[in-house]
Amino acid sequence: MLALALITVLAPAAAILLIGVTRHPRLAAFLNLAAAVVSFLAALPLPVLTTMRGPHLFWSGSIIVDRLGAWVQLCTSIVYLLSSIYAVGYMRMLDEEARLPRFYALFAGFGLTTLVGPMMNNPGLYWIAIELTTLVSTFLVAFERAPEAIEAGWKYIIVVSGGISLALLGTVLSYWNGSFVLGPRYDMTWASLARAAPHTDPMLALLSFLLVLIGFGTKVGLAPMHTWLPDAHSEGPAPVSAMLSGALLNTAMIGIVRYLALADQAGVGRISHSVLIALGVFSLFVAALFIVRQEGIKRLMAYSSVEHMGVIALGFGFGGPFGIAGALYHMMNHSLNKSLMFFGAGNVMRSYGTKEISHIGGVGLRFPVMGALWLAGAVAITGAPPFGLFQAEFSTLRGGLATGHVLPVLIMVVLLIVIFIGFLNHFRVMYYESSIAPAAEAGALSVWCTVPMWCALAPLLVLGLWWPEAIWNYFGTIAHVLGGAR
């Protein structure tokens, strides 16, 4: 199990080294792709192994492989794989041959840091992993070097580093809080903090949870700390946007979830959950406002990420087996679906040479296959059946009702409907308002650009039609461990 967990991380590390040595653009793309395949294959059996053998600690407790972490690693490695496939095709369209080795090295580094996060058993090291994801991805966001991309990169690093320093403060305070129980010097792990939590001071525990929530919430993109997200997601190259949205946000969310469990243990669970629910509802609200009146195609996708992170926050905030299962299922489906959406957006942006929704028309006529995939993805991402996100959101709603959060559930339903209408309206414009004739030269898309879309849509459909009982039980155990059976 340790070997597998390490391979997920070592494969990208090896890719970085080899890319650094060879510095050949084509080769770099395939080295990165190979790393992604290896780490996906290694992450795939992890949830099964953790189910069979239970959570494990390695290296004197510095690495943890538990159900929650394994699940997030699986989601991350899927996005890493899909976007690595996509990058092969997309980056060729950019005409940046000479800088490609650097791009792929950074990309593998981004994969590496997002995969490392969930494995960290030490909250401090987890914080460092999150900080490193910011540093690596800033350069990916600013890769295209247009003034907008530089601006987005700058905003990203300033806002996120500022926010995440609050999480560091929260981490220090929770260690301090634990030191009243465990003595001034103890090993800092999730387990030791949880052991100390019931005997610690509730007020300090609440303060540290709130700081951590705001800190990692900045990284997750919960409103009102989401301001970096639309810029970074819209200005980075499309594979990077997919990684930011599908992989990074989940990795940061896991920190909030683990601290939430600590807050539960410390007896401040009620108010912590309420704050998380409030942030979730507010994220949905902000996302709905900006989705309805959005003009940029990738910004639309970015605000949809804010929305979905809000839904996941609501799921964990509601708690209980349904809420937590809904949130975890949502993570996987959102990872698949948002990758699909960003791939489609990247293809369309490159083909039409614009980021504006109003300058795009007749997508379905110009790209029959890719257009159909993208449209199906759009239907899926708004939470319509028969796709996975419908199941996940439905379970979240059930979780909310089961734990007695009627008002947030009602608001959530209304906002989801508003987002459904607003989001699909933009697609109606892009597909059926054919005032803009599709450009004459219909440059064919490379296979690399459409294959990952198929690979994302197929499991999305399967997960929507069939929620395997094994996965349901898997989530049930996680919910139990997190103290979801409140």
Add this chain to the structure above:
Amino acid sequence: MIIAHLGPLAASIFSLIAIVSLLLSFVMLGSRWLRHYLYAFAAQSWLIAILSASVGYYANFPELYLIAILTFLFRGLLLPYLLLRIVRRLSVPRELHEILRPSSSLVVGALGVVFALAVAHNISAELNLAGTIVVLALTVMLSMKLIGFLILAARQEAVSQILGLLILENGIFLGSQILVPGMPLLLEVVILFDLLIVVACFGVLVRYLMAHAGTTSSRDLRRLVG
């Protein structure tokens, strides 16, 4: 809690260092010359290094000597040097368009300290540690946080914003030396290195900003809205 029950000498040394560091962050608030920010930051880092060493000595945490040396080398010498190079290359010696004048930001900063004191007082009363060094440590930690965010919000030069972030982390460093001196060594070492990487990244980004956006003031970064 060992630190809270130290002798009066140790407590006064710690208090002195904490208060002077807080004052130095007011120096940064009250000045508009980038070079002054840098000197104040360097002095603050030296103080934190001294603090680590003295906590290590009085509370018997020998590993803090290592932290003190690393803090001095990285935060006290290397970081200010790197930033100074950026400032020189940019030839922007001072803030041009501040949102808050230095005098007003001093007042806002003072309000922040009052707020931090109120929070710190409540927490330490809850923990039965009122009247100890804990109150002061928490106050300084929280108010340096607030001042850092104030600088981030009110200053627009790229270098000032980097320094705002560094003050945020200095506050945490200072507070954690007093509150949790036993926090695992590895962690603190990694955080030090991490900072170095941060500044290296910023250096590159600032170069990009100059070359491609034509300015290093975040005032002119307003293309992406909505």
